[in-house]
Amino acid sequence: MRGLLISAPSSGTGKTTVMLGLLRALVEDGLVVQPFKSGPDYIDPAFHRAASGRASYNLDTWAMGAGLLDAIGQRAEGADICVAEGSMGLYDGVATRGQTGFGSSAETAQRMRWPVVLVLDVGGQAQSAAATALGFRNYMPELPFAGVILNRVASPRHERLARLGMEKAGMPVLGVLPRRGDLTLPERHLGLIQAVEHPDLDTAIAGYAAFLREHVDLEALKAAAQGASMRPGGALPKPPAQRIALAQDAAFSFTYPHLLEGWHAAGAEILPFSPLADEAPDPTADLVWLPGGYPELYAGKLAAAARFRAGLRRHAETRPVHGECGGYMALGQALIDKEGVRHEMAGLLGLVTSYEKRKFHLGYRRARLHAALPGYQPGDHLRGHEFHYSTILEQPDAPLAEVRDADGNPVPETGSFRGTVSGTFFHLITEEEGAA
Incomplete structure (x- = not known):
């Protein structure tokens, strides 16, 4: 179950755009890609499916027991790579332990052994972004960490300064995304609009993929993918009627x-x-x-x-x-x-x-x-x-x-x-x- 988990320090940093562009770019490269969503989100999986051509499934350590997590993990059968999207910030969860954890994206990455790709919004800072990345990597030293994608970079000078900070912190830079206001998905009061409502979703996703292909090292991302062995057993919920x-x-x-x-x-x-x-x-x-x-x-x-x-x-x-x-x-x-x-x-x-x-x-x-x-x-x-x-x-x-x-x-x-x-x-x- 080789894979990666796309996360961020907080919501609103651009990780969904990265996720959708990466899914489509990997599919364009001929890979069978299995998407997942960490946490209780019922809107993002429909976007993942549109980008990858495969149904996306939630992995939730607070709500789900080990058996259900194993059964959902088995949906990756036949895939070349898994890509999971985190929710909120990487370590955000609840205060009281649930069935297998606290519901954080970090727990999902740790359980599946998927290295984290941290999407960092570096707007308004440069070398200081490295301190954020370093803190996220060191907060849970046992968590596999692939590196960072720098988002909303304003200029070549801004990129150079941010890269210097990451180099000093020993943090691999997997991509640098220039600031572009046209790469946001429309939202409403529960977050993104639904995939079925987007006026031209496939064109938008193709645009994200082209943007990532230009500014992200896809080969480095593929090489960074790791994962645990698929666990047998467990069962999905039974139907309430025939x-x-x-x-x-x-x-x-x-x-x-x-x-x-x-x-x-x-x-x-x-x-x-x-x-x-x-x-x-x-x-x-x-x-x-x-x-x-x-x-x-x-x-x-x-x-x-x-x-x-x-x-x-x-x-x-x-x-x-x-x-x-x-x-x-x-x-x-x-x-x-x-x-x-x-x-x-x-x-x-x-x-x-x-x-x-x-x-x-x-x-x-x-x-x-x-x-x-x-x-x-x-x-x-x-x-x-x-x-x-x-x-x-x-x-x-x-x-x-x-x-x-x-x-x-x-x-x-x-x-x-x-x-x-x-x-x-x-x-x-x-x-x-x-x-x-």
């Missing part, structure tokens, strides 16, 4: 790839449908699953989608329906958009949410179920992640679970259920390994 009607469009797209892979591998049938196109779920489905996404951007269109809402209600009369985050909001009574306009949703739950009254919710979640959730039973312990800006105005239904954050503090977003319908604000990652 025939699963899965909402998939610009309003509902946040599903972790390892879940879908596990469902497919176990023989489940995924039956995609688009609420935005006013499509009803397949009437033969055993389960309807509404992932997270951006329903607040399409609330009016969802409120007018009569066939979709009628199909949901017919299904819920006899079979389960589950929603996560945005999908949970769409199952509720109403959604109030940022302008304060109330839009009627499916009405299968009493939940009323508001995007006018924004409140930031972000973090890992550990849930103990009070009631059944498709594929799981009361008392099961689940791990997931919550990230949204919506506020609950009304939640009259029974709570679905006792939910706590990574440090064990109670979280008021408990999810809820009514009859065959359930929903959570956290995105499910997996069931705890070895939980009673």
